[in-house]
Amino acid sequence: MKRILLTAAVASAILSTGLSRAADTPGSNPSVRSPSVAERIAAARKALDAKEHSRAMRELQVAVREDPRNADIHNLLGYTYRTQPQPNLVKSIEHYQTGLKIDPKHRGLHEYIGQAYLMDKKPAEAEKHLVELEALCGNKTCEEYQELSKALVAYRAKNGG
Template sequence: MRYAALVLVCLLGASAYAVDTPTVTPPTVSERMGTARQAIERGGWSRAQYDLQSVVRDVPDNADAHNLLAYTYRKQEKPDLAKAFEHYKVALKLDPQHKGAHEYIGEAYLMAKQPAQAEKHLQDLARICGNTHCEEYVDLAKALAAYKKANP
């Protein structure tokens, strides 16, 4: 009888614990992208990289995630241009029309002192945008002009 009571107490205790145990659901890709964008706005490159690496691992064909991950490698205190180029190229392979990736890889080429490569992406943006007025074209054109002024 005592054994049955002990078993009953253990079972009731275990079920009470199970009810109180919170269920943790991992963040969605959309939530991780949102968190990464917020971190980027604050200059939180490590946090953004953590979230974006998990998105890229879970959804390797996400061009936006590769583009933003490359951006974080380029913008951190000590830029990792090799990693930036790697992810920009993946983004452009996944989406050859990705305006943000063309702008940002062009800026990375300027950091690498390769203005001719940046110029190619500026031409791609003119073609993709259908004009020279889209934001990505304007931003890369300004960066290229500043580079040429500083490096005659």
């Protein structure tokens, strides 16, 4: 009888101090917790690799609500809008510009906004970002500069300009 009373007293003390948690309380069960921003970005990249733009967009939209000042998220959102089957260049460029306001030295953003401007038939705008990449890289050998430079050459060859 003493043991039952002692057990009841301990249980009561635990419950009254808030040390007990419901099984569905966020954080009490690792399978219930929501993914972190980094996990959402990783899931979005995986979805983009699989050409699953809708899934990537869902992950990125949650991530940007949780961390709106993350230039990498805006870069991936811009990329997703630009590379989906029906590109949305207005939204793409909007996210690239937001990302560049957050991190003006983000080389990936400069490359990708340049690509978006080429898709939008604005090579002069793309050229500005190529010049910026040269300054950021300190030369013309970084990957982002090389990729945008190749895209500009191909654009000019195709469009005569």
